[in-house]
Amino acid sequence: MALTPKTLPIPSTKTIHLSATSTEYDIHIGQGLLSTLHPRLQKLAGGKSYRPFLITSPNIWKLWSKQVRASFPEAESPTVLFLPPGEKHKRLPAVESLAEQLAQHGADRDSILIAFGGGVLGDITGFLAAIYMRGIPYVQIPTTLLAQVDSSVGGKTGVNLAAGKNLIGSFHHPRAVFADIALLKTLPPLELRSGLQESIKAGIIADPKLFAYLEQNNELIANGDPEALTKVVTASIKVKANVVAKDERESGLRMTLNFGHTLGHAIEAATGYKKLLHGEAVAWGSIAALHVALARKVIDPDTFARMANLILSYGPLPRFKATASDLVALTSSDKKTRSGRRAFVLPTGIGSTEIVYDVTDEELTAAAESMLQTMRATGVKPS
Numbered sequence: 372m373a374l375t376p377k378t379l380p381i382p383s384t385k386t387i388h389l390s391a392t393s394t395e396y397d398i399h400i401g402q403g404l405l406s407t408l409h410p411r412l413q414k415l416a417g418g419k420s421y422r423p424f425l426i427t428s429p430n431i432w433k434l435w436s437k438q439v440r441a442s443f444p445e446a447e448s449p450t451v452l453f454l455p456p457g458e459k460h461k462r463l464p465a466v467e468s469l470a471e472q473l474a475q476h477g478a479d480r481d482s483i484l485i486a487f488g489g490g491v492l493g494d495i496t497g498f499l500a501a502i503y504m505r506g507i508p509y510v511q512i513p514t515t516l517l518a519q520v521d522s523s524v525g526g527k528t529g530v531n532l533a534a535g536k537n538l539i540g541s542f543h544h545p546r547a548v549f550a551d552i553a554l555l556k557t558l559p560p561l562e563l564r565s566g567l568q569e570s571i572k573a574g575i576i577a578d579p580k581l582f583a584y585l586e587q588n589n590e591l592i593a594n595g596d597p598e599a600l601t602k603v604v605t606a607s608i609k610v611k612a613n614v615v616a617k618d619e620r621e622s623g624l625r626m627t628l629n630f631g632h633t634l635g636h637a638i639e640a641a642t643g644y645k646k647l648l649h650g651e652a653v654a655w656g657s658i659a660a661l662h663v664a665l666a667r668k669v670i671d672p673d674t675f676a677r678m679a680n681l682i683l684s685y686g687p688l689p690r691f692k693a694t695a696s697d698l699v700a701l702t703s704s705d706k707k708t709r710s711g712r713r714a715f716v717l718p719t720g721i722g723s724t725e726i727v728y729d730v731t732d733e734e735l736t737a738a739a740e741s742m743l744q745t746m747r748a749t750g751v752k753p754s
C-alpha cells in the first residue's frame with residue numbers, strides 16, 4: 372500500500388539563508404543538486420578560477436564519483452583526497468595527513484575544500500579548512516541524513532581527544548551547504564535512523580510541527596521516502612540555522628542544540644567511539660535528560676512519554692555497558708561547563724527548553740540509572 376505523508380507542505384529545491392554574526396551563507400536542499408555543483412562553485416568563487424579539493428571516503432566515492440565527476444568539465448575536475456570512514460579516525464593525525472597532502476598538491480587560499488561525506492568527514496574537513504594556511508574556504512555536501520539535518524550547518528568543526536568528544540576544533544563556517552536528498556538512497560538504514568535522532572532533537576527543542584510530523588510518518592520516513600526526508604531535512608535545518616543565527620558561539624541559546632549530548636557524548640566515550648553511532652548515543656542521552664525533566668516536574672508524564680516514545684520508535688537502539696556513575700564522571704569534559712558550572716538543557720514542553728545550572732551529580736546519576744533500565748528492557752545487541 373502506498374503511504375501518503377501527513378501535513379507539512381512539499382518543498383521543491385529550497386534555499387535557507389543563514390545569517391550569523393561573522394558570516395552568511397546559503398543552505399540548498401533538493402534532489403539531484405550534485406549535477407549542478409560546478410556552476411554553483413564557480414558562482415561562489417565569484418567567477419574567478421579556483422582549485423577544488425574534494426575530501427571523501429573510499430566507500431562513498433565508489434558509490435557517487437560518477438555523478439560528481441559528471442558535474443565538472445574534465446580539466447576542472449576536483450583533486451580527490453581520501454579519509455578512511457569511522458568515528459575512530461576523527462583524530463588529529465587525520466587532519467595532519469590531509470594537510471600534508473594539500474600542501475603537496477599546491478593547495479592555496481584560492482582553493483576550495485569540498486567535504487563530501489557524513490558528519491565525521493565534514494567535521495574533519497571543516498577543521499582542516501579552518502587551519503590550513505590559517506583558513507581557506509570550504510563547502511559541505513553532506514551525504515548522511517545526520518550531516519544533512521545537523522552537522523553540515525553551523526560551523527562547528529573539530530576532532531576528538533582521548534579525553535572527550537570534539538575537544539579540539541574551531542568555529543569555521545562553510546561557504547555553502549548542498550544537501551542532495553538523492554545521496555541518501557545508498558545510506559544504510561541504521562545510519563538513517565541515527566540521523567533522525569538529531570531531527571527528533573530539533574523537534575523537541577524548537578519545532579512542535581516537526582515533532583508531530585516525525586510521530587505521524589514514522590514508516591515513510593524510516594523507509595527513506597525522498598519527499599518525507601526532504602521535509603524532515605528542511606525543517607531540521609531551519610531549526611539549526613535559526614539557533615546559530617542568534618547565538619553563533621554557543622554562549623546561550625545554541626546550547627539547546629546540545630540537548631541529549633551531555634550524556635550522549637559520555638556514552639560515546641564510555642564505549643570507545645566504536646559501539647554506538649552518534650545519533651544512537653544522543654538518543655539514550657536524551658532519554659536521560661527527559662528523566663531529569665520529569666523528576667523536576669518540568670514536563671508532565673504525558674509529554675515525557677510522547678518524547679521518549681518518539682525517540683524509541685526510530686530504534687531499536689543498541690545496548691551498551693556502562694554504569695550510571697561512570698557516565699556522569701565522563702561528563703566532566705562537557706564544553707557547556709563553564710567555571711565548574713554544568714549547563715544542562717531541559718525540555719519544558721514540545722518545542723521549548725530551558726538551560727539550568729543546578730543539576731547535581733546525584734540527580735544526573737538517578738536519571739542515567741533510569742535510562743539504563745530502559746536500555747536493559749528495550750536495547751538490542753549493537754550491530
Ligand SMILES: NC(=O)c1ccc[n+]([C@@H]2O[C@H](COP(=O)([O-])OP(=O)(O)OC[C@H]3O[C@@H](n4cnc5c(N)ncnc54)[C@H](O)[C@@H]3O)[C@@H](O)[C@H]2O)c1
Binds near residue numbers: 494565
Ligand atoms: N558539527 C556539528 O555540528 C555536528 C552535529 C552533529 C554531529 N556531528 C558529528 O557527526 C559525526 C557523525 O556523523 P554521521 O552520523 O554522518 O556519521 P559518519 O560520518 O561516520 O557516516 C556514517 C557512515 O556512513 C557512510 N556514508 C556516508 N554517506 C553515505 C552514503 N550516501 N551512502 C552510503 N554510505 C554513506 C560513511 O562512510 C560512514 O561509514 C559525529 O562525529 C558527530 O560528533 C557534528
Ligand SMILES: O=C(O)C(=O)C[C@@H](O)[C@H](O)[C@H](O)COP(=O)(O)O
Binds near residue numbers: 527536537625706
Ligand atoms: O551545532 C551545535 O551546536 C550542536 O551542538 C549540534 C550537535 O548535534 C553536535 O553533535 C555537535 O558537534 C556537538 O558539539 P559539541 O560542542 O558538544 O562538541
Ligand SMILES: [Zn+2]
Binds near residue numbers: 521569632649653
Ligand atoms: Zn549531535
